Amino acid sequence: MTSSSTSSTIVSSPGKVLMAGGYLVLDPAYSGIVVSTSSRFYTVIDTISELPAPGPIQIRVRSPQFLDATWLYFVEFDGPDVVRVEQVADNSASASATKNKFVHLALQRTLTLATELKSAGTLQNSLSHGLDITIAGDNDFYSQRAQLSAQNLPPTLESLEKLPPFNKTGVRLAEVHKTGMGSSAALITSLVSGLLLHLNIIPADSFATEGGTESASEGRKLAHNLAQYIHCLAQGKVGSGFDVSAAVFGSQLYTRFDPTVIAPLMSDSTPSHEPLHPVISPSNEAWNYRVQPFKLPPQTRLMLADVDAGSDTPSLVGKVLKWRKENPEEAKKLWDTIDTLNTKLAKVLSGLSDTETKNPTAYRKAVKYISTIQSVQWLANPNITQNGDHAAFKAVIETFVEAHQITEDIRANMRKMGELSSVPIEPPEQTALLDTCVSVAGVVGGGVPGAGGYDALWLLVCDPPNCPREELPSARVERVWSTYKDLDVSPLLASESIAKGVRVEKLEEVKGLEEVVHAH
Numbered sequence: 001m002t003s004s005s006t007s008s009t010i011v012s013s014p015g016k017v018l019m020a021g022g023y024l025v026l027d028p029a030y031s032g033i034v035v036s037t038s039s040r041f042y043t044v045i046d047t048i049s050e051l052p053a054p055g056p057i058q059i060r061v062r063s064p065q066f067l068d069a070t071w072l073y074f075v076e077f078d079g080p081d082v083v084r085v086e087q088v089a090d091n092s093a094s095a096s097a098t099k100n101k102f103v104h105l106a107l108q109r110t111l112t113l114a115t116e117l118k119s120a121g122t123l124q125n126s127l128s129h130g131l132d133i134t135i136a137g138d139n140d141f142y143s144q145r146a147q148l149s150a151q152n153l154p155p156t157l158e159s160l161e162k163l164p165p166f167n168k169t170g171v172r173l174a175e176v177h178k179t180g181m182g183s184s185a186a187l188i189t190s191l192v193s194g195l196l197l198h199l200n201i202i203p204a205d206s207f208a209t210e211g212g213t214e215s216a217s218e219g220r221k222l223a224h225n226l227a228q229y230i231h232c233l234a235q236g237k238v239g240s241g242f243d244v245s246a247a248v249f250g251s252q253l254y255t256r257f258d259p260t261v262i263a264p265l266m267s268d269s270t271p272s273h274e275p276l277h278p279v280i281s282p283s284n285e286a287w288n289y290r291v292q293p294f295k296l297p298p299q300t301r302l303m304l305a306d307v308d309a310g311s312d313t314p315s316l317v318g319k320v321l322k323w324r325k326e327n328p329e330e331a332k333k334l335w336d337t338i339d340t341l342n343t344k345l346a347k348v349l350s351g352l353s354d355t356e357t358k359n360p361t362a363y364r365k366a367v368k369y370i371s372t373i374q375s376v377q378w379l380a381n382p383n384i385t386q387n388g389d390h391a392a393f394k395a396v397i398e399t400f401v402e403a404h405q406i407t408e409d410i411r412a413n414m415r416k417m418g419e420l421s422s423v424p425i426e427p428p429e430q431t432a433l434l435d436t437c438v439s440v441a442g443v444v445g446g447g448v449p450g451a452g453g454y455d456a457l458w459l460l461v462c463d464p465p466n467c468p469r470e471e472l473p474s475a476r477v478e479r480v481w482s483t484y485k486d487l488d489v490s491p492l493l494a495s496e497s498i499a500k501g502v503r504v505e506k507l508e509e510v511k512g513l514e515e516v517v518h519a520h
């Protein structure tokens with residue numbers, strides 16, 4: 001199969017970090033602070049340029065970063081509204097014998113929805129040349145430790161920047177070491193959104209407008225509902241869905257949907273006999289998730305680290321939920337305390353963005369000032385109001401101190417949750433590492449993302465403009481990470497994504513993507 005890029009559709013969607021709200025966000029009474037990352041998953045959909053061969057319609061999906069990662073499917077129409085997508089057995093050199101449930105379900109359910117919204121005949125026409133789909137994830141989704149050490153590079157941001165984009169992992173998908181940024185949610189979202197655009201199920205400008213549930217386009221909401229449903233089906237469980245929501249809408253305060261909305265469609269049988277559109281449609285009011293806009297303050301930077309000591313999220317979640325069920329009163333008190341703190345954190349961080357808009361000079365000076373001092377010292381200088389724009393300058397610093405204090409209080413309460421339910425949410429090794437990081441000059445706060453455990457951490461650090469790289473708080477943090485003895489800590493390149501969720505891309509503007517698409 002050869003492919004042309006003239007008619008290609010390229011869509012990307014970001015990874016996620018649940019900064020605050022782990023476990024709470026599983027309950028619709030509480031929300032989570034979700035930051036979407038600059039690391040993205042890309043789906044490139046091409047039409048096969050050769051004349052259609054007689055025989056069934058073909059869809060080829062490739063993930064060139066992995067070994068044995070080409071999947072070939074036949075699409076068959078059976079009557080006016082039944083479409084079947086079957087994986088072709090390993091009878092060609094280019095197709096692998098492995099299955100990819102996530103990809104298969106994304107194709108199967110998206111084409112089913114398409115048949116309901118267009119006619120089978122129209123869809124058959126759109127697919128007559130087949131589809132050639134390439135999937136690629138930014139390096140951050142997979143641990144690059146092995147690749148760095150193979151090149152004798154230390155685990156630093158500078159080294160990560162030297163690795164080729166969409167670096168080959170050298171392994172099969174099942175063997176890859178994930179970093180917890182939500183590869184499957186970002187993959188499903190980019191694939192489903194790309195297909196909806198390519199098949200004209202949603203208008204071409206669906207992802208041009210941004211926003212949460214209030215202002216997003218109907219096309220974006222449809223992509224969300226469909227991706228959320230397919231992701232649940234592929235995972236075989238209904239989580240809170242914050243990862244898909246971040247992939248679709250970007251950074252946000254997320255409140256989950258009631259899982260009963262998709263219950264009628266959760267049977268694994270193919271094809272599903274229940275029509276999808278009445279359930280998936282954005283006009284179905286049973287979709288009661290809420291996405292409120294959120295972003296990190298200006299001149300700060302989110303830093304993420306991959307900590308090598310893997311833990312298993314599902315077992316953590318099961319134990320915490322069991323404890324909560326058995327201790328409802330104590331749990332409610334703790335959940336409410338944490339929620340008050342989480343809500344306050346979101347408000348304080350959003351407030352900093354407003355302050356920067358209103359008084360950019362005082363804000364910039366304050367960030368610059370605190371970026372060279374440990375948080376305990378930020379207000380220590382009695383002459384602080386003499387320094388710059390007086391009251392406004394001091395007020396900015398006070399707000400940063402508040403943000404720092406809240407993140408520390410959240411950590412303490414998450415540790416309590418862990419102790420009470422006998423789950424290593426912020427285990428002692430992570431506490432020691434985080435305490436060290438949080439005391440570095442210019443660090444606002446940090447924590448264990450999502451469900452916690454041993455495998456990751458996040459930090460929010462000041463990032464004043466026009467400052468030499470080696471003098472930035474991020475460089476100080478990197479030095480701590482690279483010399484830390486008790487845990488193996490490796491940085492991730494990602495920061496917060498400025499683009500809000502899923503977006504359309506141009507091949508030539510994404511470094512390295514063209515090479516991946518044309519790799520064989």
Ligand SMILES: Nc1ncnc2c1ncn2[C@@H]1O[C@H](COP(=O)(O)OP(=O)(O)O)[C@@H](O)[C@H]1O
Nearest residue numbers: 063100101102103135137178182183184185187
């Ligand atoms: N680059 C990729 N190409 C194709 N499929 C992928 C890719 N990355 C992830 N997947 C799919 O997602 C699955 C992993 O899902 P899951 O274990 O839920 O991961 P995560 O915790 O990252 O969401 C893989 O088995 C595969 O089906």
Ligand SMILES: C[C@@](O)(CCOP(=O)(O)OP(=O)(O)O)CC(=O)O
Nearest residue numbers: 022023025180239240241313450451
């Ligand atoms: C416990 C949770 O609230 C958060 C888990 O967040 P993680 O980021 O740890 O999740 P994975 O992507 O599964 O590793 C469960 C949920 O919200 O679904």
